[in-house]
Amino acid sequence: MASTDKPAAESGEPVVLTKSEVPPSGPPPRAADCFAVDVALRFLLFASTLAAVLVMVTAKQTKSVTVPGFPTPGPVPAKFNHSPALIYFVVALSVACLYSLITLVLSLSAILKPVYSTLFVFHFALLDVIILGLVASATGTAGGVAYIGLKGNSHVRWNKVCNVYDKFCQHIGSSVAISLFASVVLVLLVLLSIYSLRRRIPC
Amino acid sequence: MASTDKPAAESGEPVVLTKSEVPPSGPPPRAADCFAVDVALRFLLFASTLAAVLVMVTAKQTKSVTVPGFPTPGPVPAKFNHSPALIYFVVALSVACLYSLITLVLSLSAILKPVYSTLFVFHFALLDVIILGLVASATGTAGGVAYIGLKGNSHVRWNKVCNVYDKFCQHIGSSVAISLFASVVLVLLVLLSIYSLRRRIPC
Numbered sequence: 001m002a003s004t005d006k007p008a009a010e011s012g013e014p015v016v017l018t019k020s021e022v023p024p025s026g027p028p029p030r031a032a033d034c035f036a037v038d039v040a041l042r043f044l045l046f047a048s049t050l051a052a053v054l055v056m057v058t059a060k061q062t063k064s065v066t067v068p069g070f071p072t073p074g075p076v077p078a079k080f081n082h083s084p085a086l087i088y089f090v091v092a093l094s095v096a097c098l099y100s101l102i103t104l105v106l107s108l109s110a111i112l113k114p115v116y117s118t119l120f121v122f123h124f125a126l127l128d129v130i131i132l133g134l135v136a137s138a139t140g141t142a143g144g145v146a147y148i149g150l151k152g153n154s155h156v157r158w159n160k161v162c163n164v165y166d167k168f169c170q171h172i173g174s175s176v177a178i179s180l181f182a183s184v185v186l187v188l189l190v191l192l193s194i195y196s197l198r199r200r201i202p203c
Numbered sequence: 204m205a206s207t208d209k210p211a212a213e214s215g216e217p218v219v220l221t222k223s224e225v226p227p228s229g230p231p232p233r234a235a236d237c238f239a240v241d242v243a244l245r246f247l248l249f250a251s252t253l254a255a256v257l258v259m260v261t262a263k264q265t266k267s268v269t270v271p272g273f274p275t276p277g278p279v280p281a282k283f284n285h286s287p288a289l290i291y292f293v294v295a296l297s298v299a300c301l302y303s304l305i306t307l308v309l310s311l312s313a314i315l316k317p318v319y320s321t322l323f324v325f326h327f328a329l330l331d332v333i334i335l336g337l338v339a340s341a342t343g344t345a346g347g348v349a350y351i352g353l354k355g356n357s358h359v360r361w362n363k364v365c366n367v368y369d370k371f372c373q374h375i376g377s378s379v380a381i382s383l384f385a386s387v388v389l390v391l392l393v394l395l396s397i398y399s400l401r402r403r404i405p406c
Contacts, residue, residue, distance in 0.1 A: 082358040085347040125397045129335070129390055136336045137386070140343030144288040145351065149359070155285035156352070158361040183340070187332055190393070194328045197400035 034196050035111050038124075041189050042104040048182040049097035049135070052175045056080050056090050056142075059171030063164050078165040085145040086172070092138035093179060096131050096186075103127070125193035132186040139179040146172045237399050238314050241327075244392050245307040251385040252300035252338070255378045259283050259293055259345075262374030266367050281368040288348040289375070295341035296382060299334050299389075306330070328396035335389040342382040349375045 062077040080086040103124055110117040149169055152160035162169035262283050267276040283289040306327055313320040352372055355363030365372035 078358070083356060084350060084354075088347075122397065122401050126394055129332070129393045129397070132332070132336060133339045133386055133390055136339035137343030137346075140340035141347035143340075144291075144344035144347040147287060148348065148351070148361070151287075153286060155281070156362075156364050158351070159359075161359050183336055187336055190332045191329055194325065194332070194397065194400060197397060198325050 034192070035107060035117060038189070038192060039104065039107045039111065041185055041192065042100055042107055045182055045185045045189065046097060046100040046104055048178050048185060049093050049100055052178040052182060053090055053093045053097060055171050055178065056086060056093070056175040059168050059175070061165045061168035065164060078161070078168045080172070083145055085141045089138045089142040089175070089179070092134045093182070096135050096182065099127065099131050121193055121196055125190060125197065128186060128190045128193060132183065132190060135179060135186055136183045139176060139183055142172065142179065143176045146176055237395070238310060238320060241392070241395060242307065242310045242314065244388055244395065245303055245310055248385055248388045248392065249300060249303040249307055251381050251388060252296050252303055255381040255385060256293055256296045256300060258374050258381065259289065259296070259378040262371050262378070264368045264371035268367060281364070281371040283375070286348055288344045292341045292345040292378070292382070295337045296385070299338050299385065302330065302334050324396055324399055328393060328400065331389060331393045331396060335386065335393060338382060338389055339386045342379060342386055345375065345382070346379045349379055 057080060059080050060077065062075050064073040065076040066073045067076065080090060106116075106120055107124070110120050146169070148158055148160075149165075149172065150160060150162045152158055260283060263280065265278050265280040268279040269276045270279065283293065309319075309323055310327070313323050349372070351361055351363075352368075352375065353363060353365045355361055
């Protein structure tokens with residue numbers, strides 16, 4: 001015994017190898033809790049992205065406005081698809097909504113069959129980061145355009161439109177706010193993945 | 204048990220200490236390579252965010268434009284600070300630039316003193332995600348406003364300005380493109396952190 005311990009004490013390497021093997025097979029302490037939080041956040045993400053898309057798509061308002069070249073005011077509609085920024089917003093949030101639905105189902109299946117959980121957590125984390133970039137940029141794009149609609153810009157003579165299309169702007173503002181919430185949920189999902197990877201909890 | 208204690212008694216306590224001390228400093232297979240990639244990406248992030256800020260801040264152009272109410276054309280300047288969206292862009296990218304510089308120094312110190320590496324990788328990953336959200340949203344905001352400047356929007360009668368302020372718009376477009384590149388670098392940084400946490404390489 002003493003003879004086998006001496007080289008280990010001198011070099012230190014062989015003992016370390018066996019110790020490093022232990023953690024992977026070891027302790028998933030709160031894997032179920034962790035996946036429950038994951039499922040809750042994914043449900044929030046699904047609900048918020050769906051709400052953001054629906055609120056944006058239903059943003060329609062028609063007002064009687066004097067158009068240059070016409071003597072009398074005529075009905076002029078305002079729709080989200082009049083702005084490429086808002087179209088990008090709807091497409092990006094729709095992708096995020098579909099993604100959240102798929103990962104919600106997969107995350108639920110990981111609770112039922114924990115065999116898949118370690119596989120899912122890594123791929124979820126990778127995809128969550130990309131979807132976060134997409135949703136954050138879409139929120140910024142729509143928010144930037146909505147701000148011009150609300151305040152205008154006198155330097156380039158872009159007039160504000162929210163004094164006329166009040167309900168339309170309320171929809172846009174609400175949708176951007178919900179999308180901001182979805183971005184925060186995505187940040188929390190990535191942080192949860194990073195935390196679980198660090199703690200080696202497969203969730 | 205007594206036999207294993209004997210060598211400890213011979214050399215004085217350190218057997219237990221060395222066993223517990225070895226894993227952190229011991230087995231990282233490609234930790235140095237991994238941190239080298241981290242440093243390279245952080246340098247790219249620093250360079251790109253700095254370039255984006257500089258290109259945006261130097262976006263100034265004065266043109267002779269007819270202003271309503273004045274009979275003759277007068278010089279009208281275009282600056283980034285005429286738009287709240289572009290101000291937000293500069294602030295967000297400046298924060299990202301400062302952050303990248305700090306983490307670049309810390310990442311370099313982790314190569315020199317690997318003791319800190321396991322601590323850094325977790326906190327870097329958390330902060331990288333938040334900075335990614337910031338940079339992506341700023342890119343979207345500036346991109347959305349730049350697109351209106353380039354194409355205009357006939358529905359709300361926002362005229363395009365890039366046909367007049369060509370150099371100004373070139374600066375804005377370049378800055379947004381560089382910022383998009385910085386967003387991709389940030390995504391890669393987060394993916395590297397997730398990968399290293401999964402593979403348990405402290406980088």
